[in-house]
Structures are given as C-alpha cells and as structure tokens.
Amino acid sequence: MPNYKIQKRRLILVLLALMSALMLAFISTALSIYLYSSNINNKAEAAIVLGAAVWGEEPSPVFRERINHAINLYKNGDVSTIIFTGGVGDRNEPAEAIVGKNYAIAQRVKAANILIETQSRTTSQNLKNALKVGSDNQLTKFLIVSDPLHMKRAVLMARDLGMDAYPSPTPTTRYRSFHSQMEFLMRETYFYLVYLVLKI
Template structure:
C-alpha cells in the first residue's frame, strides 16, 4: 500500500518540476524581447570573452550595442566588464575599451571592471564602480536570452537597472538559441536557489 501511495506523490513532483521548468524557460524567452533603454548614468556591458586580444563574436555584438547607446545619447559613460582570461595578457574589459576608443568613444568616458569571470561578478564589481562615480542608474547590455538573469542580479545588487539586449545577437537560429536557453535556465534557477540560501 505504501508503494502505491508513493508513486502518485513522486509522479506529482515530477509533473510540478516539469511545469516549473517550462514556465521558467518561457519567461526567459519572453523577457529576451524586453528593451527598456532610456537615459541613464551609464551602460554596463557584460563580458563574453577575448582571446589574445581578439574579441569573441558574441562580445563584439554587446560592445557594438553599448557604443550605439553612447552615440545616441542614452548614456555618457560605458562600463566594460571582464577579467583576464586564461592565456590572455589583457583583461576582456581592457580589450573592449580599446575597441570602443577606436570606434570614437573618448577614453575618459570609458570605465573598466577587470576582475570578474562570471556574470554575478560583472554586476557586483560594476556596482562598486558606479558607487565610486556617484552613478545610480544603468542600462544592462547583454544577449537577449541572458537578460532575465542579468537583470535579476543587477536589482539584487541595488542597481536601478534597465534592460537593453543586443539587437544583433549571434544566437539567431533555433539551433543556437535552444542550447543557450537551456544553459540560461540552468544558471537562472541556480542563482535563484543561491538567493534563497543567502548570498
């Protein structure tokens, strides 16, 4: 009798988990299209890797969008994030900053966060830079499917943040979007668990 009772309970738990995963995936997918860009103190461009001074295609699209926000008057400064990757001589943020300078952004309007290796560190360290410069508001720039997690983190760290995903993401086809979505869902749920146990 006990086994007969346990099975429906386990089945119910599995169904609830599947529903939760489906709802979470849909919410991440839907949030990807949210663009709240407006006038802000700065834009935080989340890192996405470099190799020997070469900017990854994904990071390049994020940098381009940050530069566009600056050139179109949404922000007066850009905060590039990302530490020194394995085998690199310079930080991802430094490489991004140099690229932005080459595109016409004045060096004095660029701030670098050069210690982080993950999104949470990007956000936490960028917040310190904001505090040092008296900034309160920031546009968060990343790939569309990354935005829900990034925005949750930004608000957790006390940033009045606005979402502005890259309009030219490298993740275009379903073949590239689905794995990215699955990865994002995993890390999004992981971060929510982390929040519950105390950060």
C-alpha cells in the same frame, strides 16, 4: 501485500506529480526568459557591458555584439558612460574589459567616457565590480547590456545588489540557430533557477 502495492503506487504517483511540477516550473521559467523584455529603459547614466570571451586582442563575436550595442547607446545619447567588465580568461589573453575599451575607442568613443573593471569572471562579479566603479564615479542609473536570453537573470542580480538597473539587450545575437538558442536558453534557465534557490 495489497497494502504494499497501494503504497508503491502512491509513491509512484507522488514522484510523477513532483517531476511534472518541476518540469512545468522549468518550462515556464524558460518561456519567461525567452520573452523577457519588460521595463526596457533606453536612457541612463551608464551602460554596463557584461564580459564575454576574447580571441587574442579582439572581442569574440558574442562580445562584439554587446560592445557595438553599448557604442550605439553612447552615440545616440542614451548613456554618457560605458563600463566594460571582465577579467582575464583561462588563456594568456588581455582582460575582456581592456579589449572592450580598445574596441570602443577605435569606434570613436572618448576614452574619458569609458570605465573598466578587470577582476570579474562571472555575471555576479561583473555586476558587483561595475557597481563599485559606477558608485566611485557618482553614477547611479544603469543599462545592463548583454544577450537577450541573459537579460532576465542579469537584471535580477543587478537589482538584488540595489542597483537602479534596466535591461538593454543586444538587438542582434550570435546565437542564431535553433540549436544554439535552445542550448543557451536551457543553460540560462538552469542558472536562473539555481540563483533563485540560493537566494532563499
């Protein structure tokens, strides 16, 4: 019986140590995502705008922030081309990329300087399809445009595809409240860690 109690206690200690290590890994990853801003490059050949929801014919507030940032990069001469990504969502709506293109044209971006892909539904697909579109148009250096908390995972995925890619987070975000930021951060941390595990 004493040996059983000792073994049980050791098992509990091992489990506690494992849970502590996992919690520490999660917290440190979340912090690195929150603070991520390294290697920001403000000039490239094209900006890849990662897709987000659309509301009817209009971009959602989150998507609009991304589009506006890409438009600013274009008008400032930091990129010469904008690549919009994103397909049709669950509802009968136009593709995210088409909504983004129409919005940008209305803001006086030349249609000739806009490329789109309308098949993707995930960040990974956004990047893979955008890379093909870019390669088909002899574009080799990219700025990835998305929300700040989305940047670290998106840029890692882009570079894993062999893309010469750099983060260009939106200077503003629709995730402004503490609750919405924490919810987004926890989700991003989970997906980032899952992506790292699947790579191994």
